[in-house]
Amino acid sequence: MEEVDGEPKSQAPGEVGESEIVTEDAAFVRGEPPQDGDGPPKVDSEVEVLHEKVTKQIIKEGHGQKPSKYSTCFLHYRAWAESTRHKFDDTWLEQQPLEMVLGKEKKEMTGLAIGVSSMKAGEHALLHVGWELGYGKEGSFSFPNVSPMADLVYEVVLIGFDETKEGKARSDMTVEERIGAADRRKMDGNALFKEEKLEEAMQQP
Template identity: 65%
Template structure:
């Protein structure tokens, strides 16, 4: 039975108590359903076929503020115009995007953040949670020593704020640096591009690190449900924050400890969050990030039709026609009657025909056929041939008579 991808989200009311209910919800409508920009499908620009996967393309980011370049290479820190403000000795901050939520978070709060990190001297990027599609939990006042400067900077931010932090080496990886992972040289000052997704105050309940498995999955699932409600209200940014915070409860360290029933319970919450984030990214035209979230789901569940469909949509928007077609073909094999998948394949076929027609018109007349003999030339050649057939025998007879006379 094919899934529907309607514009209005369909959010299930799943219970977090029983695994069976989670599995049923995950197989039906566990994530927010939508058709993304159907009205724009027939306006998609024609792009040449491409076999380049998203992982091989240069990543760029479009921001909502004017303080950062609209498009940049994420392998380098952003160039920020705002004034550098001293937070504490060894920690300075430049605001990239103002926060809209509450803050700053109080001490002992569990903060959920995304960040990229570079060594200030060499601009070597050594960490990127956005690239890993996995937000991190940072408990203020309980952080690792190497994240002391980052925690100080995050402690000055509001929810939704993004900033560039300048951290002295003594509040980062110290005199010795780190020679494992991440690889940071000795006495290296550090730059962090960080976004505060949200935080949980100590009075809200036990922090994720102190929760048992069931509590942690339940807390993540509540965030997911809240995100779905916000999405239905059209609050995309707020919905994304909830999905990101839900994922922060289920980081790699936590997931590696799970097996059997508990692993299935966690996946039943985690994958819908990735799929819902992919949907949000499609709506705000952050297609490369949508591809990343779908790829995370497909690594766990290669036959997830929604992940294939949404990744195909994102790739099509980026002009990666061959890759998009491959995703849609796989989705059609899984759900042959899925009308949305069929529609996308027809749209790609139409674009390919239009592109072929344009190329054929462009190169028309470039390679002309070899010149052929004209009718008049052919007739003249035929007349000379006939005359020569009469003259040649006479010439031979005359030559023989001449030789006889001489003898």
């Protein structure tokens, strides 16, 4: 499992970054959006159809560009089985953001990845994913609350993402490349943290 400045859990190997990265200093990693009872939050924004089996509603707009294929995305999410409203996964509860490489995600996260690929850094959204792009006909052995053919709901915050020109998996990088990538992520994250703190200070009465 790879650590990226904070303690994100790694779903897939990472990649070298530009300025979209947010590290553990950012508010979205430390903080936790309010829950709406035991189920997904109620959202009134427009429904965007991303795929035949994936829709998105924006809770909070993000900024900048969207991640491209093979970007390493850092995200927090909660996941529910739509029909029962049973929550089966929560990275905020675990205090570990997920690290996902678009195009190399686990099969059961295909729908989530489609949603994440449409998001900008800092965006907070609600995703509805059909069972075909989730845990499929069999459901999940790891998450008993996810029954066969269960549609899913995700509440997601895209903390940031890391683009690479080489498209190298972190496991394929040399030690020097991995150190360089980590240094760039730290610098980018610290810069954004200072920017957010400055904006927050300017809003104080």
